[in-house]
Amino acid sequence: MGEKNVEITTIHHRFFNVMLKFTLLLTSIAFCAVASADTLILKNGDRISGQLISQEDGVITFESDMIGKISVAAADATVEQPAPDFVEAAESANAIVAGAEVSSAEEAETAEDQEEVDAITRSLLDAQSWVDQWVPEGWSGKLTFGFSYLESNTETTTLNFDFNGKKDAAPHHYKFDMYYQYSNQTDKNGVDTKNLDTYGAMFGYDHDINDLMYFNSELSYLRNMVKDINHQVDLDLGIGFHVIKEDNITLNIIPAYTLQYKEAEGISQKWYNLATLKETFTYKLSEIVRFEQTASGSIAPADLDDYQYEFTAAMITKLASWIDATLAYKLTFDNTVGTSGVKKEQQIIFGFGVPY
Secondary structure, rough: OOOHHHHHHHHHHHHHHHHHHHHHHHHHHHHHHHHHHHEEOOOOEEEEEEEEEEEEEOOOEEOOOOOOOEEEEEEHHEEEEEOOOOOHHHHHHHHHHHHHHHHHHHHHHHHHHHHHHHHHHHHHHHHHHHHHOOOOEEEEEEEEEEEEEEOOOOOOEEEEEEEEEEEEEEEEEEEEEEEEEEEEOOOOOOOOOEEEEEEEEEEEEEEEOOOOEEEEEEEEEEEEOOOOOEEEEEEEEEEEEHHHOOOEEEEEEEEEEEEEEEEEOOOOOOOOEEEEEEEEEEEEHHHHHHHHEEEEEEEEEOOOEEEEEEEEEEEEEEEOEEEEEEEEEEEEHHHHHHHHOOHHHHHHHHEEEEEE
């Protein structure tokens, strides 16, 4: 059935082109005939431009803009009539039809491209609907993926993956985050340098105490091969304060106690008691753009040299209902790692996220 429709459409298209060409040809010929002036040549050699009205019964009837309508015996004059330029008219008609065909082809190509985009969009929406079917009721979150490859005097490959979610069922609030980050650089001699290789997970629970305060708890795991941290587990317990709680802007401050277990190269100490201060800030600039920022710092009261801090700022833009783009800056510093480990890391992360 589809092939038959294509064949019928093709026949209609060809018939249209033939009729268009024929009509344009006749129009061009008529225009050439009207535009070309007739010439009346008298016996004495005088030439009069105008239009032949008739030539019958031995009489020529001729009309001129200069002298009006005149009648002359056919024996005393002759009439010159230039032939219409059929070749030029045909070429003009062909050019117009060719332009119409090119325009039709471009429109068809544009329609095809739009169909491909629509097909991809439908596929992504179908995938999102499929994921939504498996997500427990009340949960929402986002899957973010970023990849970059840079080749100059070195080759740099960067990969970022993040999967997070939350559920708000006041007074209970749940959240989780799982991530993986990797970056590798190869110089012109083929020597590899691993700049980033870390993964981890976090699970959190908040309980509302009143409109201004809430209980905060987080359990997290981290492995960072560049900092030589084989295993790190943190348990945070604190009280959070809603400093600002508006529809488009929020600011929370959370003083907490952190119990940390760390197994890292170059250090013998494994357990740390830390005083921690955390902060979260969100500002909704518009319906499609928002700014998110988090920060935390921890220090061991028994040894002030054992301190750590982290800062993240991100601009998130909603591109469509099923995808958004994130540009983020992240800074981490850990002074508890040994001399062989990297204490400071900075990243600029760009990725696309699919919400659910």
